[in-house]
Amino acid sequence: MRNLIHRFIIIALLLTWACKTSQTGITVSPIVKEAKSNKGIVVTASSLASRAGTSILEQGGNAIDAAIAVMFALTVVYPEAGNIGGGGFLIYRERNGQTHALDFREKAPAVADSKYYLNQKADVVDSLSQEGIYSIGVPGTVDGIFQMFDKFSKLKNIQTLMHPAIQYAEIGYPLSKMQADQLNHLQSRFLINNKKETAFVKFSRWKQGDLFQQKQLAETLKRIAKNGRDEFYQGKTAECMINTMNAHQKTWISKADLSNYHSVWRTPIQFQYNDYTIISMPPPSSGGVHLAQLFGMYELLGRSDLKFHSSEHIQLFTEFERRVYADRAMFLGDPEFYPVPVKQLLNKNYLKKRIAGIDLQQASDSRDFIDKDELSGESEETTHFSIIDKDGNAASITTALNGSYGSFVVAEGAGFLLNNEMDDFSVKPGVPNAYGLIGSKANAIAANKRMLSSMTPTIVVRGNRVEYIVGTPGGSTIITSVFQVLMNLIEFHLSPSDAVQSLRFHHQLLPDCIYFEKGILDKKLFTDLKNKKYNLLVREQIGRVELIAREGDSFIGVADQRGDDSVAIEN
Numbered sequence: 419m420r421n422l423i424h425r426f427i428i429i430a431l432l433l434t435w436a437c438k439t440s441q442t443g444i445t446v447s448p449i450v451k452e453a454k455s456n457k458g459i460v461v462t463a464s465s466l467a468s469r470a471g472t473s474i475l476e477q478g479g480n481a482i483d484a485a486i487a488v489m490f491a492l493t494v495v496y497p498e499a500g501n502i503g504g505g506g507f508l509i510y511r512e513r514n515g516q517t518h519a520l521d522f523r524e525k526a527p528a529v530a531d532s533k534y535y536l537n538q539k540a541d542v543v544d545s546l547s548q549e550g551i552y553s554i555g556v557p558g559t560v561d562g563i564f565q566m567f568d569k570f571s572k573l574k575n576i577q578t579l580m581h582p583a584i585q586y587a588e589i590g591y592p593l594s595k596m597q598a599d600q601l602n603h604l605q606s607r608f609l610i611n612n613k614k615e616t617a618f619v620k621f622s623r624w625k626q627g628d629l630f631q632q633k634q635l636a637e638t639l640k641r642i643a644k645n646g647r648d649e650f651y652q653g654k655t656a657e658c659m660i661n662t663m664n665a666h667q668k669t670w671i672s673k674a675d676l677s678n679y680h681s682v683w684r685t686p687i688q689f690q691y692n693d694y695t696i697i698s699m700p701p702p703s704s705g706g707v708h709l710a711q712l713f714g715m716y717e718l719l720g721r722s723d724l725k726f727h728s729s730e731h732i733q734l735f736t737e738f739e740r741r742v743y744a745d746r747a748m749f750l751g752d753p754e755f756y757p758v759p760v761k762q763l764l765n766k767n768y769l770k771k772r773i774a775g776i777d778l779q780q781a782s783d784s785r786d787f788i789d790k791d792e793l794s795g796e797s798e799e800t801t802h803f804s805i806i807d808k809d810g811n812a813a814s815i816t817t818a819l820n821g822s823y824g825s826f827v828v829a830e831g832a833g834f835l836l837n838n839e840m841d842d843f844s845v846k847p848g849v850p851n852a853y854g855l856i857g858s859k860a861n862a863i864a865a866n867k868r869m870l871s872s873m874t875p876t877i878v879v880r881g882n883r884v885e886y887i888v889g890t891p892g893g894s895t896i897i898t899s900v901f902q903v904l905m906n907l908i909e910f911h912l913s914p915s916d917a918v919q920s921l922r923f924h925h926q927l928l929p930d931c932i933y934f935e936k937g938i939l940d941k942k943l944f945t946d947l948k949n950k951k952y953n954l955l956v957r958e959q960i961g962r963v964e965l966i967a968r969e970g971d972s973f974i975g976v977a978d979q980r981g982d983d984s985v986a987i988e989n
């Protein structure tokens with residue numbers, strides 16, 4: 419009898435333990451906003467993803483191996499932006515100084531054309547490019563991952579690199595408060611855009627700490643781990659995406675679109691600012707070109723006396739940004755479809771002319787920078803991560819679904835979200851997208867074309883050593899955030915932590931106003947800028963910057979306090 423009771427107690431204890439495991443799933447590491455190391459550092463939007471990266475470094479992987487583990491992990495633990503169903507950009511600097519840029523941006527399907535989102539009166543049909551099947555671009559992330567793997571992986575074992583993501587999907591993890599609230603708030607969008615049940619909807623409502631398991635996604639990841647790149651573009655996973663189109667009775671992404679997708683190695687934009695070499699993304703991202711223009715304009719003006727967040731600082735940056743976003747709207751697009759005049763845009767004389775009209779007594783008017791015949795109007799969830807390994811290889815990667823949870827369409831039976839990146843095209847000249855950006859024919863929709871991006875993954879080198887690795891999400895605000903953080907470091911001499919956490923502001927030509935994070939504008943600044951005819955608007959947070967900065971022979975990782983972003987270091 420005693421034995422029986424004993425056995426019952428043991429079984430009961432085991433059951434309680436099992437329940438505990440299945441209720442809480444993977445244990446989430448605490449959020450770390452700042453950490454220093456002379457080995458590897460990984461900074462991402464999620465502590466689980468950062469940990470996935472460092473676990474790979476600890477097994478002898480390099481920065482690219484860690485990046486691959488992070489990309490798969492983010493799809494699971496940060497579904498609002500993590501993206502095997504999306505695309506993005508990599509800037510990589512090997513320890514030997516060689517630099518690389520990989521473009522795995524989504525493409526328009528072959529059926530797309532410039533009239534696709536217009537009705538018979540040539541008006542834009544609201545939200546067609548922003549949500550649902552027609553907002554989806556042909557995903558590039560998995561092809562990008564395998565390009566990186568083939569060229570640079572040190573571990574050379576995709577199963578090992580995908581292991582953390584598969585575990586996170588299979589065992590599940592507890593939802594953060596932010597995620598639970600978002601999923602509840604967006605429930606109707608998931609219901610409208612999916613014919614079948616998805617892991618994202620819970621009718622009794624999600625709570626912080628609820629176990630979030632994604633069994634279908636776990637199976638998809640296992641298939642990719644087993645079959646490689648082609649699983650996604652030609653295998654069962656491709657079939658799931660095509661079935662999703664069919665279930666919605668929509669002709670959009672085809673089998674051929676998927677099997678024809680290829681990411682492209684490009685030459686990075688590289689420029690000099692004092693003794694810093696800045697390496698960033700070329701078109702079809704506008705990030706590197708405009709970052710170079712902003713630094714170029716600042717250098718030409720020769721103002722080393724600016725006070726941080728003074729009226730002059732804000733005015734000058736605003737006027738630079740106004741001009742740069744005007745160029746973006748006119749001249750930037752997919753270089754395989756439009757001859758983007760990169761050299762001319764970066765030419766010193768051109769930049770000199772561009773800033774000649776800046777008057778510190780009065781705001782310029784954005785209307786003077788718009789060619790009304792050419793320009794039409796552009797729309798936020800993306801994720802950036804920065805990685806350094808112990809050998810000094812540096813990876814700066816920004817990837818996206820575009821909006822939070824992308825198109826809201828889940829690939830049927832495969833469990834991952836598909837992007838809504840089509841909205842980054844200029845759907846009609848002059849008509850703003852979800853980020854308020856406008857564009858011209860340079861970024862008009864065409865079959866198989868890549869939509870223009872603002873993603874700005876960046877690495878800064880000084881004295882032949884990596885000095886900073888930086889980037890952020892934030893749609894149209896990405897370029898100005900990266901510029902401000904680098905300026906905070908280089909010109910305003912803020913500490914890495916202050917450079918990331920201090921408040922930001924932004925101007926993008928249209929709407930013609932300066933956006934401020936709450937807290938910058940005091941009465942004096944407000945009155946001064948108002949008197950100079952600036953329109954001022956306080957908005958929610960701008961960007962979520964992940965920075966790695968050199969400190970002597972070590973590096974410090976800083977994660978933006980604007981989200982659950984977190985630093986992990988190699989043990």
Ligand code: DON
Nearest residue numbers: 798799800871872891892893
């Ligand atoms: O490529 C782009 O510029 C946009 N799709 C980025 C979207 C984004 O940053 C959303 N983040 N908050």
